[in-house]
Amino acid sequence: MSAIDQLREAVCAANRALVMHALVTLTWGNVSGISRDRKLVAIKPSGVAYEQLQPRDITVVGLDGIPVSGSLRPSTDTATHLVLYRAFPGIGGITHTHSTYACMFAQARRAIPCLGTTHADQFNGEVPVTRQLTAAEVAAGYEAATGDVIAERLKGMDLAGVPGVLVAGHGPFSWGADPMKSVENAAALEAIAHMAYGTLALNQTSPLEAHILRKHHDRKHGPGAYYGQGS
Numbered sequence: 618m619s620a621i622d623q624l625r626e627a628v629c630a631a632n633r634a635l636v637m638h639a640l641v642t643l644t645w646g647n648v649s650g651i652s653r654d655r656k657l658v659a660i661k662p663s664g665v666a667y668e669q670l671q672p673r674d675i676t677v678v679g680l681d682g683i684p685v686s687g688s689l690r691p692s693t694d695t696a697t698h699l700v701l702y703r704a705f706p707g708i709g710g711i712t713h714t715h716s717t718y719a720c721m722f723a724q725a726r727r728a729i730p731c732l733g734t735t736h737a738d739q740f741n742g743e744v745p746v747t748r749q750l751t752a753a754e755v756a757a758g759y760e761a762a763t764g765d766v767i768a769e770r771l772k773g774m775d776l777a778g779v780p781g782v783l784v785a786g787h788g789p790f791s792w793g794a795d796p797m798k799s800v801e802n803a804a805a806l807e808a809i810a811h812m813a814y815g816t817l818a819l820n821q822t823s824p825l826e827a828h829i830l831r832k833h834h835d836r837k838h839g840p841g842a843y844y845g846q847g848s
């Protein structure tokens with residue numbers, strides 16, 4: 618099997634995993650993956666039901682957005698994914714959903730504070746929220762501008778500790794080393810948002826103590842990480 622066919626299979630499986638993780642309503646979500654050496658991005662086709670999705674349906678585009686294979690139209694969010702792949706050379710997969718609790722924080726234009734260790738295991742601090750797009754930015758190219766405000770918000774941050782972001786008024790984008798990792802980070806982000814919503818409703822608003830946040834993040838992701846079975 619060619620490397621591009623393998624990428625298509627991985628992207629198809631990751632899109633179907635959105636359903637398993639209960640992250641999507643209708644077709645409100647998409648996953649992509651990139652072949653860095655071939656400079657090609659594979660992404661869900663627009664409007665196709667996840668249950669019917671097959672690897673041959675996955676569209677492949679260049680980093681300029683020009684389709685190179687696949688007969689279906691790529692996701693309408695393709696330009697956002699392409700901006701992120703160009704801005705962040707270390708990421709291999711991107712997920713965008715409209716999962717309920719992450720969207721609630723995005724719609725409230727609120728970052729998700731780190732309130733507990735479940736959050737600290739995934740994010741090295743708050744889940745950031747972007748600024749809103751201007752009318753001129755939307756008119757000039759809405760989907761690419763969405764990628765631009767994400768890149769602007771994350772400038773100078775270590776993406777290893779920030780596997781996702783909320784776009785103001787819209788919803789979450791997450792990423793990872795490959796397409797399935799980006800879906801797992803989308804699921805983690807939704808769980809974090811759900812817990813934060815309930816915690817804030819219980820009037821607990823002060824963040825997790827910094828030394829506990831650091832301990833939890835580092836034992837999983839730091840230089841001396843000891844969570845899991847290693848590799």
Ligand SMILES: [Zn+2]
Binds near residue numbers: 713715787788
């Ligand atoms: Zn969206």
